[in-house]
Amino acid sequence: GAVVSQHPSRVICKSGTSVKIECRSLDFQATTMFWYRQFPKQSLMLMATSNEGSKATYEQGVEKDKFLINHASLTLSTLTVTSAHPEDSSFYICSATGTLYILRSEQFFGPGTRLTVL
């Protein structure tokens, strides 16, 4: 399967600061990338979907001004959590799919980023 990396794996920040998380597809062109949030013992909650070169599509209830998503190239998407607060502490996971995989419903997930806001 294809490989997706995510950086950093863990970040601790103070309330009010902004945090950027990178998601990279290492061996395929990711035409679509997804950002999920996962709370302990809960499922993946889709936050937004981004297509390369286009604005991200946010799910209902997700503040687009707080969670800035950029998908500037076919291998990189970034999620910036602006003015982070303790309630933003969570596990953020990206996934990616490309032309070869999309019709097989296959998304390839990154290893996730644990964000802790103090």
Added chain:
Amino acid sequence: QKEVEQDPGPLSVPEGAIVSLNCTYSNSAFQYFMWYRQYSRKGPELLMYTYSSGNKEDGRFTAQVDKSSKYISLFIRDSQPSDSATYLCAMSVSGSARQLTFGSGTQLTVLP
């Protein structure tokens, strides 16, 4: 009511046991069904993929779909400690990877 329901567990079994994991769903339009395995502090990885009703086997894993009952299962034979993980079911109407709906996951521990 959630679109996809999955018993969160936790489920503990002895090594060698047969494990049965299940999901029910309410949207009869779902046609594509997947099982993902997620190890602690890692992203999910695709384990099984099936279309419509029927069974699919891959090594020790068997995925079963019963669309008439809106019920899917994942069976693990001869379970190993390395199978300890959270298992998430996922479903799609169109088959497009853009539209997956996930269950909440079942945490499985296989005891040596």
